[in-house]
Each structure stands twice: as C-alpha cells, then as structure tokens.
Amino acid sequence: MSARIGFITRVQSFCASHRLHSKSLSDEENKRIFGKCNNPNGHGHNYKVEVTVRGKIDGNTGMVMNLTDLKEHIEEVIMKPLDHKNLDRDVPYFADVVSTTENLSVFIWDGMAKLLPPGLLYEIKVYETEKNIVVYRGEQSN
C-alpha cells in the first residue's frame, strides 16, 4: 500500500533587534532604501517562525517525524543563536548579510536542513510583524 504524505509544523517565537543596512550601498542609498529601518541604533521585533516538514507518515510510529526532535533542532537553530540577540552584531552570519526577514528565513532553512534527514524540510515561514511575512522553501535560481 502507498504511504500517506503529511505536513507537520512547529511554531517558535523569539525576540531580536536589528538594523537594515547594506555595506555594499552608500549611507544615502541605505537611508533611501531602508528608511526608518536604517536607524543607526536599530529596532526590535517579536518574530514568529513556523517550521514545516513534509514526509511519509510512518506505518509503525504514525509520525512524519517526532515533534520532540523537531523542537530540539529549533532550539539549536533558532533559539540559541537568535533569541534576545542583536542579529547584526551577535550573529556572525549577518555581519555581511543584511538582516532582512528573507535572509533570516534562509539562515533558518540552512540550519534546519543540516539537522533534518535529507528532503524532509518543506518550509520556513517567518512573521517579522503581524503584517510582514516571508516564506522560504529552499528554492534557488541562477
């Protein structure tokens, strides 16, 4: 009999501050493009992340994967490096990468993909605010 495919999601919130600023742009360009988000002293967000995996529902365990394991991976990839941090100053990845929600989604995707079995990670959804939401599914283009 063919296996059923399921999607499971774990939600995690964290707090962090950041500033949108690109080292490859002039100060004037940074101000024009990022506006208030380029404020030198930064600003904060209560981020919410949804991590979704997709896979076969195991006939013996009834699970796509154990949510307890997913919770532990989220602790390593999201909470330890990002919670209560200044993204630009405390997280080496963002030293030269602008801390947009798009790039934050990629950071989380790459970290989760390293810990999960190949092909299981389906989607990272980051709510920067209630109104600003980014989805990343590992896609790339040339």
Ligand SMILES: Nc1nc2c(c(=O)[nH]1)N=C([C@H](O)[C@H](O)COP(=O)(O)OP(=O)(O)OP(=O)(O)O)CN2
């Ligand atoms: N493509 C992106 N654009 C912007 C990002 C981003 O990550 N990707 N981020 C920001 C800022 O970080 C900023 O904090 C957004 O906040 P704000 O505009 O205040 O948020 P809201 O739209 O939810 O607030 P309202 O003023 O209530 O509409 C900017 N752009």
Ligand SMILES: [Zn+2]
């Ligand atoms: Zn912001």
